[in-house]
Amino acid sequence: xxxxxxxxxxxxxxxxxxxxxxxxxxxxxxxxxxxxxxxxxxxxxxxxxxxxxxxxxxxxxxxxxxxxxxxxxxxxxxxxxxxxxxxxxxxxxxxxxxxxxxxxxxxxxxxxxxxxxxxxxxxxxxxxxxxxxxxxxxxxxxxxxxxxxxxxxxxxxxxxxxxxxxxxxxxxxxxxxxxxxxxxxxxxxxxxxxxxxxxxxxxxxxxxxxxxxxxxxxxxxxxxxxxxxxxxxxxxxxxxxxxxxxxxxxxxxxxxxxxxxxxxxxxxxxxxxxxxxxxxxxxxxxxxxxxxxxxxxxxxxxxxxxxxxxxxxxxxxxxxxxxxxxxxxxxxxxxxxxxxxxxxxxxxxxxxxxxxxxxxxxxxxxxxxxxxxxxxxxxxxxxxxxxxxxxxxxxxxxxxxxxxxxxxxxxxxxxxxxxxxxxxxxxxxxxxxxxxxxxxxxxxxxxxxxxxxxxxxxxxxxxxxxxxxxxxxxxxxxxxxxxxxxxxxxxxxxxxxxxxxxxxxxxxxxxxxxxxxxxxxxxxx
Ligand SMILES: [Zn+2]
Numbered sequence: 226x227x228x229x230x231x232x233x234x235x236x237x238x239x240x241x242x243x244x245x246x247x248x249x250x251x252x253x254x255x256x257x258x259x260x261x262x263x264x265x266x267x268x269x270x271x272x273x274x275x276x277x278x279x280x281x282x283x284x285x286x287x288x289x290x291x292x293x294x295x296x297x298x299x300x301x302x303x304x305x306x307x308x309x310x311x312x313x314x315x316x317x318x319x320x321x322x323x324x325x326x327x328x329x330x331x332x333x334x335x336x337x338x339x340x341x342x343x344x345x346x347x348x349x350x351x352x353x354x355x356x357x358x359x360x361x362x363x364x365x366x367x368x369x370x371x372x373x374x375x376x377x378x379x380x381x382x383x384x385x386x387x388x389x390x391x392x393x394x395x396x397x398x399x400x401x402x403x404x405x406x407x408x409x410x411x412x413x414x415x416x417x418x419x420x421x422x423x424x425x426x427x428x429x430x431x432x433x434x435x436x437x438x439x440x441x442x443x444x445x446x447x448x449x450x451x452x453x454x455x456x457x458x459x460x461x462x463x464x465x466x467x468x469x470x471x472x473x474x475x476x477x478x479x480x481x482x483x484x485x486x487x488x489x490x491x492x493x494x495x496x497x498x499x500x501x502x503x504x505x506x507x508x509x510x511x512x513x514x515x516x517x518x519x520x521x522x523x524x525x526x527x528x529x530x531x532x533x534x535x536x537x538x539x540x541x542x543x544x545x546x547x548x549x550x551x552x553x554x555x556x557x558x559x560x561x562x563x564x565x566x567x568x569x570x571x572x573x574x575x576x577x578x579x580x581x582x583x584x585x586x587x588x589x590x591x592x593x594x595x596x597x598x599x600x601x602x603x604x605x606x607x608x609x610x611x612x613x614x615x616x617x618x619x620x621x622x623x624x625x626x627x628x629x630x631x632x633x634x635x636x637x638x639x640x641x642x643x644x645x646x647x648x649x650x651x652x653x654x655x656x657x658x659x660x661x662x663x664x665x666x667x668x669x670x671x672x673x674x675x676x677x678x679x680x681x682x683x684x685x686x687x688x689x690x691x692x693x694x695x696x697x698x699x700x701x702x703x704x705x706x707x708x709x710x711x712x713x714x715x716x717x718x719x720x721x722x723x724x725x726x727x728x729x730x731x732x733x734x735x736x737x738x739x740x741x742x743x744x745x746x747x748x749x750x
Pocket of ligand 1: 240405433435469
């Protein structure tokens with residue numbers, strides 16, 4: 226273990242997905258894992274292989290991700306009562322996930338041991354100790370989540386502490402105290418953490434909190450003040466009921482307010498927040514602290530200079546430090562930093578202050594105003610930058626396209642038909658294709674038209690298609706935002722289209738996906 230003051234443990238993929246309206250496909254989970262790793266999260270809990278066959282697949286595929294920093298954790302429970310640990314199928318699946326870290330939870334609350342597990346407190350402790358020890362023997366770093374720890378402690382301190390002791394005896398690397406019901410106050414958290422330290426001096430402990438009293442972040446901070454060295458939470462606070470400890474709030478507090486270096490690039494925080502919203506197809510929360518669009522918004526009305534001076538005195542941190550920005554700025558350069566760093570990431574030579582950079586920024590602002598969001602669709606952003614840099618060759622000129630939908634009476638499945646008319650290198654093409662949906666039909670017709678000119682697009686396929694209706698403001702009509710993820714088998718890229726019409730939005734995202742593939746192929750020669 227390195228000497229980081231506090232380790233960040235993300236459970237967006239497991240506890241987060243317990244939240245209503247927060248669903249992730251296998252591909253979504255892999256994309257989020259890569260992002261969390263790049264951002265500098267230390268532990269990523271991928272799922273519960275014992276309760277969900279989809280998570281078994283996730284762990285198999287996650288092995289190909291080559292994470293740079295984060296350790297993947299599989300999550301599960303202690304062995305069942307009166308069953309030997311090596312014959313408990315659920316525990317064995319935890320090993321089969323082949324993750325460096327395994328997190329298991331056990332019961333801290335005596336009442337639950339008796340009434341829910343229907344076993345004895347001695348057997349409960351043996352279940353915890355045996356399971357931890359067995360996983361440690363098999364080379365795993367074991368994180369022990371003490372479920373209902375604070376409620377259990379309030380009921381019977383001796384029982385709760387003895388369960389922690391059992392996990393420590395088994396060899397757990399970290400004991401994580403969980404406020405599972407989210408009803409504990411920061412003062413209680415501190416007091417109980419101190420009791421744990423007294424009973425188990427020198428044993429690392431962590432904190433897992435829920436937001437039922439809007440105190441999940443405050444409680445995590447209280448625990449860190451009391452010596453916790455691991456903080457568990459989810460991006461944007463997704464999770465069961467009112468959610469988990471919000472990492473997008475707790476991270477900047479640790480780093481800015483407490484001087485604890487927990488991530489290398491805090492300025493990517495807002496991007497991460499938007500990315501997870503977009504991938505899970507959830508709207509952004511405008512008033513989110515640090516990362517929300519209004520987090521540093523000031524109502525002006527005064528002379529711009531005065532507002533700028535005044536605004537600074539109303540901001541508790543520098544917005545750019547979390548990747549956000551003040552929204553009254555009228556400077557041409559506002560927002561350029563984000564785009565420049567994106568261009569650098571993509572290896573595109575966009576210079577600070579250049580006319581190209583201003584043009585890209587202007588275009589991005591216009592598109593964002595129109596409903597575009599680029600955080601989870603940097604393919605479309607890359608095309609935009611390439612166009613401004615003169616680094617883009619239009620693969621075709623569209624003449625027209627047309628779609629229709631046919632519903633049959635005899636039980637035959639409905640069919641969409643698409644016609645695409647375009648010109649490639651001066652040669653007109655007209656193709657027709659049928660598909661099971663609009664996007665599918667358009668995709669097939671477009672490929673048919675382009676394939677003779679660009680045979681390599683045969684290797685490109687669509688892996689994800691997400692549609693979101695964006696609310697219309699100020700009497701403007703609602704719009705549709707379509708996000709498409711494409712792959713050539715080696716890399717994936719995402720593109721976005723926005724229109725009042727779902728077919729047009731789909732077409733725009735689809736064309737960008739193919740276009741970007743062709744531009745990149747050309748750049749590589
Ligand atoms: Zn939880």
